[in-house]
Amino acid sequence: MHIPDNFLSTPVWATLDGIAIPAVAIVSRQAQRATESNRLPLLGVMGAFVFAAQMINFPVGLGTSGHLVGGTLLACVLGPWAAALVITAILIVQALIFQDGGVLALGANVINMALIGVVFGYLPARALSRTKWKGVGVFLGGTCSVLVSGVLALSELLLSGIRMSSPLVAVSLGLFAVNAVLEGGITVSVLGAMERLDPSAARGLISDRKGTGNARLLWPKLVVSAGLAAVTLAGLGIMVASTLPDGVQHLGQKIGLPLAAPPTLHSPLRDYNIQALGSNWISRAGAGLIGLVLVYLICALGSHLLGRTRRSYS
Amino acid sequence: MRHASFAQWSNQSSVIHQLDARVKLVLLITFVVSVALLREHSQVQLAICFTFLLGVAWAARLPFFRVLSVSLLVLPVIGVFALIVYLSGDHARAWTILARSYLSGFSVIVAVSTTPLPQLLSAARFFRIPRMLVEVAGLIYRYLFVITGEAQQMQIAFGARAGRPGLRAIKASSGMIAVLFSRSYEKAAMVHNAMCARGFAGELTRMEFASLRTIDLALITGGLALELALHFA
Structure with a gap:
């Protein structure tokens, strides 16, 4: 760097x-x-x-x-x-x-x-x-x-x-x-x-x-607020989300990268849709919520493992 | 080690070594700026700069081939960046950047090999670089060799115990750093006590510079004129 x-x-x-x-x-x-x-x-x-x-x-x-x-x-x-x-x-x-x-x-x-x-x-x-x-x-x-x-x-x-x-x-x-x-x-x-x-x-x-007492009281409120905000964004925010490609995709299209090539792996949540439900609002919101839960689980698992690593020193 | 070589080379008594550290610092910074501001296709000017640096190294009676080989060690670092530019299709620019970066690195090596770092830092202090920054940089340089030596010993000991990748190795490496931290902390306390015993009152004594001599001013003026001339050649 x-x-x-x-x-x-x-x-x-x-x-x-x-x-x-x-x-x-x-x-x-x-x-x-x-x-x-x-x-x-x-x-x-x-x-x-x-x-x-x-x-x-x-x-x-x-x-x-x-x-x-x-x-x-x-x-x-x-x-x-x-x-x-x-x-x-x-x-x-x-x-x-x-x-x-x-x-x-x-x-x-x-x-x-x-x-x-x-x-x-x-x-x-x-x-x-x-x-x-x-x-x-x-x-x-x-x-x-x-x-x-x-x-x-x-x-x-x-x-x-x-x-x-x-x-x-x-x-x-x-x-x-x-x-x-x-x-x-x-x-x-x-x-x-x-x-x-x-x-x-x-x-x-x-x-x-x-x-401190304040920090202890503040922490659960912060977690609940952040959780609610994340669920709202994942569930409802998708309705107002842009359907235009992101910057990298746009650039890729401009310079002719084969972005539309068939994927190597087929995911059930491809393109932020639950494939089984087709391509509607419920499908996209569901995919967002599943993604959120997966990210939460990965973070929780990571924190748990880190906590175990730290505890092993004491 | 590279820095040990610099420290050894910088304590000689050639004409270049005896120059005022402030003059060398000014000329180093302006030289690097001048190289950076050269136009795109300036191979002749770059060749002149390289020859000039070789001349300075020769006048300073530095071990010529060792200095050159040390200077080549900067290439892998800048080479990665140059490769990125090359791969993007801008071949001419990649070579120019590589040459300029090498020259900048080489000029720093020549300056550090002919001036002890504490003198360079004192010169920086003279030019109003914050006191604490200069003092901390000086202390880092002073204790770098000591603590790096301890870290190397720990690495060798860990290797001798057949350290292998995995969670245990990560824990062992973390433990090594923690032990190193603890030793460094103790060393800092001892250093402070030793400094107090020698009259330390919150500020390190700094090198006092005499007024710049006529020859020093002439060197700065001549150097700046040459650097300027490069852009009109």
Whole structure:
């Protein structure tokens, strides 16, 4: 995700550098305010730690391995300002010493990974930190952080006029999604192990174990509201949904991709319709609701498995 | 290791090494910008830039072939991006981007090999880069080797115990990172105590720069003029 020099067009890198410079100045000032002087060595050593942790590979099967990116982990341990500052410093060292990421593209890389990446990593983790779904929040944070950074990098390259075919964009997004899920899983797993090993050391978010009364009362309401909204959208929203093709399909039609080719697998919910019911409103709404239930079950199963992984450390 | 080589090369005493870090930082940034702003078909200018960097490396008495081989290590990273452009059918642009990116990477390698990183960071501080950012980057560089060494030892130990893919391996890797975190945290406390013992009062002492000499100003002016001339050649 580190964009090298010369892949971004001049207006793009210049604009992003122009945004990143004052943003980093603000982050630096806020981090200075939020950090006691005795934590300065901690920030430096934690930066070195993230570097080293990135060297530890997680074997994920099929002959591949992933590694920690660390934005969410740092945000959970040090807080968002300090984490953004440390990731910025890491990016500078990576650009200078490892030639990983360009000097002119530093602004873009800082915005993608150190600023927006950390914010998207921190917010879900912080929102659920006082509930029993803390692990899910951290997982979502890690996932969002990498996914958003990747999508931003891709968008900047596209904005710079790098022509990418739709399949290539799809493959890139798929790889980002896989890495994002991996980052979420690794972050949850590492924080679990950290809590077990040294609970007092993990300051900030993860030390905030006790849920407040307000958060406990708010949580069921949030779940019920989100559930109702999802069911309404799946059941009724389909009536007002557009029947026009989406952006990728439209682009595919324009450039002549064989989108109408016969499918390899025949699904009972093909084209968001229950095939057995034909193609009417009930069929589409039913397909939406079945999809919703399936997504819920997958998420519940994922959370359950993650919870088991975390509990195994305690 | 690559960065260990840079640290070793940057502590020499050639003419280039003795130049003011601020001059080198200004020339590095303007050089990279200049390369980025070259027109599409600028093979001659790119060749001139490459020759210039080779000349600087020679004048700095850097181990020529080792520096060149290290610079080639940037190719796999930028090669992936260039391949994407190439596959999209824009062959000429892919080659130009590859050449420019390589030159940018090579110029950074030459700069870092002739200037110790703490000096470069001090120069950045001189140009009003936020204090805390510079200090944290300096501390990361200082402890990078120590903690990376520990991580490598853990990896070797894990490999020696026949670590295989699967849930157990993921747990073991998580445990390794947690242990590394715990050790890093302890190390940070020790570092802070040691710094306090040496009079640390919340701010690291920074390198004081003398006023720029006439030769330094002449170098900056000459360098900028040459970079500008590239665009009119």
